[in-house]
Amino acid sequence: xxxxxxxxxxxxxxxxxxxxxxxxxxxxxxxxxxxxxxxxxxxxxxxxxxxxxxxxxxxxxxxxxxxxxxxxxxxxxxxxxxxxxxxxxxxxxxxxxxxxxx
Numbered sequence: 001x002x003x004x005x006x007x008x009x010x011x012x013x014x015x016x017x018x019x020x021x022x023x024x025x026x027x028x029x030x031x032x033x034x035x036x037x038x039x040x041x042x043x044x045x046x047x048x049x050x051x052x053x054x055x056x057x058x059x060x061x062x063x064x065x066x067x068x069x070x071x072x073x074x075x076x077x078x079x080x081x082x083x084x085x086x087x088x089x090x091x092x093x094x095x096x097x098x099x100x101x102x
Contacts, residue, residue, distance in 0.1 A: 012055050019048050
């Protein structure tokens with residue numbers, strides 16, 4: 001089993017697989033005579049394009065928010081180093097206490 005076999009499928013990959021399967025069904029030569037099929041294929045392509053754009057935009061927004069949160073934490077750590085050191089000491093003591101009780 002490769003590493004790619006063990007990773008959970010993403011929503012986008014599942015959606016693209018579904019669309020690919022649907023396009024495979026719609027690609028039948030027997031369906032070329034039906035004008036609605038061509039329209040359906042175009043709508044499917046447009047929908048996938050829109051979904052991809054929305055997914056990219058959502059990923060960019062999430063990355064921006066994570067970066068802003070990291071910068072805010074960094075600013076706080078630089079502005080209040082003793083509070084951060086105290087909190088780290090308290091957490092270390094708590095973890096040490098809990099591990100010692102085992």
